Every structure is written in C-alpha cells, then in structure tokens.
Amino acid sequence: MKLLLPVEYQQDLESLFLSVRESVLAACPDAQVEHIGSSAIPGAISKGDLDVCVLVAPALHSHAVAALQASGYVIKVDTLRTPELCMLESPSHDYDVALQVVAAGSRFEFFMHFRDALCRDPELVKEYNALKLQYCDRPPAEYRGAKAQFIASVLGLV
Template identity: 50%
Template sequence: MKFFEPNQYQSECEKLFTLYQAKIAAALPTAKVEHIGASSILGAMSKGDLDIYVEVSPTEMDKTTKILSSIGFVEKSNTLRTPALCMLEAQSADDVAVQLVAQGSEFEFFLHFRDALNTNAALVSQYNQLKKGYEGQCEDSYRTAKTQFIERVLREFRGS
C-alpha cells in the first residue's frame, strides 16, 4: 500500500470532485453531496482516491442507488452494505468512491470525522503517522488501525 503526500494528489482530487459533484447533483438535485475522505482533509496523506458523500432520505436509498448506477457507478463488492449505507465506485478509470448514506443514520460519521480533522492539525499529523506506519504493509491491518483511530477521534469530537 502506497500513500501520497497532499501536494501529490489533493488538487487533482478537488478537480475530480467538482466534476463528479456536478454530475451527481444534476441526477440527484435534493441529495446532499460533499467531499469526504483524506483528500478532503487539509494536509492528510492518502492513497490518492476521491471519496464522495451522498446523503438522501432513508426512503430514497434504493432509488438513489439505481440512479447512481445509471450515471456510471456500480456497487462495491465485499464491503459493508446496510439499509443506511451503500458504497459505490466509478466505472471509469477514475479512483472515485461514493458513500451513499441515509440521512440521520450512524453513517453521518464520515462528515464528523472530516470536520474533526479539518479543525485539528494535531489529529491530521496523527492520521498521517498512522498511514506512514502501514505503508507497504497488509491493507487489512491498516484498515483495523484506521478504524480504531476514527472511533477514537469521533469519541473525542462528540465529547468536545
């Protein structure tokens, strides 16, 4: 697993987000569409991918999944899928993922995590150190450590 410094990927992700946001907003005018993931966090290292948060009413999840499929996204296999969360990826060559989230669900944490790191440079530094420690290692081990870090940040963020 390789991680990139912010100056190596963030501007490209911003450009991609602008393109995809327009496409998604045109197809889903009432959806909340936001940039999430490491590429949305100032100074964060990343694998160089773009994550997009799409939030809709819980009753619109299935319909929205179909609409996203019609504009070039496919459901990710081997990933968490619940009535409140559907993860999709672009069928294009772009490394873009969509986290489709039901409004009011626990999965709004994507926004809370982004916001917590964007307001605390020390957390960004800790996040980058975690990533550096897993560069070249097994992705499963990294995911476990990343999950623990996210859970700790969210506990602290909610407590503040």
C-alpha cells in the same frame, strides 16, 4: 500501499470532486454531496483516491443507489451494505472514485464528522498521517483495523 503527499494529489482531486458532484446531482438532485476522506483534509497524505458522501433522505436511499447505478456507478464488492449505506465506485475516472450513499440521520454520517474533526485539528492530521505511514507496508486488513480504531477514538466512540 503507495501514499501521496497533499501537493501531489489534493488540487487534482478537488477539481475531480466538483465534476463528480455535478454528475451525482444530475442523477440525485435532492442529495447533499460532500467531499470526504483524506483528499478533503488539508495536509493529509493519501492513496490518491476520491471519497464522496452522497447524503439522501432515508426513504430515497435505494432510489438514489439505483439512479447512480443507471448513471454508470457500480456497487463496490466486499463492502458493508445496509439500508442506510451503499458504497459505489466509478470505473470511468483516472483516479479511484468512491461514493458512500448514506441515509441522512444514520450512524454513517460519521464520514463527515471525522472529516470535520480533522479539518479543525492539525495535530489529528499528523496522527492520522503517522498511522498511514506505520501501516503502509502491512496487510490491508491490519491498516483498516488500525484506521477504524483511530476514527472511533477521534469520534469519541471508544
């Protein structure tokens, strides 16, 4: 996994987020669109991808997924999919763009809670960066496991 410093990607991805937000709202006008992931956290190193949370009313979740698919997003294979969460990706950008379509009030709102916790605490960002550097040359499953443990710890779930 190649990691980028914030100065190498954050400004570009902030601009891309604004464009993606506009396209998501065109397809799902009732959605709340949030920039999440490392690119939304000052000082965080990243793979250089853009993660976006599309928060919708639970009754509109499947409709939102269908509307985003109709606008060009595709369901991301090999990811968790529930009535409250669907991950989509865009094949039409220079950067990897992933949408997490989340039912409001569900446990999957943790994407925003994690972002907010790191934005409030630069020491957590340092720990997160150290974890990424420690696992960048290891198998992806090991990294995902360590990342999940870190997120659970930050959110007080362990």
